Amino acid sequence: EPEVTQTPxxxxxxxxxxxxxxxVPISNHLYFYWYRQILGQKVEFLVSFYNNEISxxxxxxxxxxxxxxxxxxxxxxxIRSTKLEDSxxxxxxxxxxxxxxxxxFGSGTQLSVx
Amino acid sequence: AQTVTQxxxxxxxxxxxxxTLSCTYDTSESDYYLFWYKQPPSRQMILVIRQExxxxxxxxxxxxxxxxxxxxKSFSLKISDSQLGDAxxxxxxxxxxxxxxxRLTFGEGTQLTVNP
Numbered sequence: 664e665p666e667v668t669q670t671p672x673x674x675x676x677x678x679x680x681x682x683x684x685x686x687v688p689i690s691n692h693l694y695f696y697w698y699r700q701i702l703g704q705k706v707e708f709l710v711s712f713y714n715n716e717i718s719x720x721x722x723x724x725x726x727x728x729x730x731x732x733x734x735x736x737x738x739x740x741x742i743r744s745t746k747l748e749d750s751x752x753x754x755x756x757x758x759x760x761x762x763x764x765x766x767x768f769g770s771g772t773q774l775s776v777x
Numbered sequence: 778a779q780t781v782t783q784x785x786x787x788x789x790x791x792x793x794x795x796x797t798l799s800c801t802y803d804t805s806e807s808d809y810y811l812f813w814y815k816q817p818p819s820r821q822m823i824l825v826i827r828q829e830x831x832x833x834x835x836x837x838x839x840x841x842x843x844x845x846x847x848x849x850k851s852f853s854l855k856i857s858d859s860q861l862g863d864a865x866x867x868x869x870x871x872x873x874x875x876x877x878x879x880r881l882t883f884g885e886g887t888q889l890t891v892n893p
Contacts, residue, residue, distance in 0.1 A: 694878035706822070706868060708880040718878055752820055758878060766872075766881060768814075768822035 665689045669755050669769035676745055676776055684740045684772045686755030694718070694758035695738045696766065697730065699751040706754065712738065745776045779804045781871050783884035790859045791892050797844075798854045798887045800869030808874040811845065811852045812881070816866040825867070828852065830874070856889075864891045 668687040676682050688695050697709040710720045712730055727743045738757075742749055752773050756766040780803045790796035802811070813825040828836045828845050835843050840860075844853045856863055866886045873879040 696880070698881075700820075705885050706881075706883045708882070711878055711880060713878050719880060721880070754822060756822075765824065765827065767824075770819070770821045773820075 665767075667755055667757055667767050667769035669753075669772050671772060672770065673773045674775070676774070678747060678776055679744050682742050682745055682774065684742075684753050684755075684774070686738045686740075686769055687736050688738055688755065688757035689759075689767055690736070692757035692759060692767075695730075695732070696756040696758075697740045698754045698756065698768075699723070700754065700771075701748075701751045709740070709753075742774075745774075747776050750774055750776045779806070779809075779871050779873070779882050781869055781882050781884035783869055783887050785887045786885070787888045787890070789890040789892060790856070792859055792861060794859055795855060795857045796859055796889065798856075798867050798869075798889065800852045800854070800884055802850050802852065802869070802871050802884075804850070804871065804873075806873055806875055810872045810874055811843075812870040812872065813841070813843070813854045814868045814870060814883075815863075816868060816886070817864075822868075826854065859891050861891050861893060864889055 670685045695712045700706045708721050710724045711718045729741045731739050752771045754771045755769040782801050809830045811828045815823045815825050826838045826841050840857045842855045868886045869884040870881045
């Protein structure tokens with residue numbers, strides 16, 4: 664069964680550094696998403712992306728965040744200057760093309776900001 | 778804005794028994810989807826079951842079934858014949874069907890323990 668792939672599985676960075684989280688969505692999917700989950704808390708929506716542009720973003724997704732689909736397969740989330748509170752699990756997801764109703768999630772990248 | 782509430786932070790069940798996890802939501806929309814996701818210790822999000830709001834029939838997937846009460850805005854998950862592998866965090870989630878590619882809104886989660 665096709666799946667969403669995320670790399671790396673764990674990333675440790677120093678406060679103020681830039682990080683790029685990478686995702687390969689399922690190949691025929693059209694909508695792509697980033698969510699995050701701070702340890703012990705609910706999963707929160709960050710951004711959705713369709714047709715090479717952001718279709719929706721949450722209040723969390725401020726100027727320090729950006730997303731990009733640099734080629735036909737990768738989907739990246741960049742955090743320009745990381746803060747301690749950015750430490751979380753970041754999930755990438757994509758939607759199937761016909762009904763768009765079901766999201767498939769990757770296994771996540773655990774980001775630790777020191 | 779839509780909200781999803783799971784009022785049970787923790788639940789436990791004996792192996793082979795049945796357990797019901799509660800979820801309520803608030804929306805002004807008439808067309809939407811509801812989901813239950815399972816998150817084991819690996820923290821991967823696994824879709825358990827989904828329900829379309831326009832369908833009155835409750836969804837079932839093997840040992841998992843839902844009780845969808847649209848008027849009451851309630852969407853509970855029933856796990857029958859509980860197994861040790863069912864132990865996980867369970868999240869209820871809402872998604873609008875009125876906008877393409879809309880976000881999932883999650884509840885706070887219920888941690889399910891299965892006792893042998």
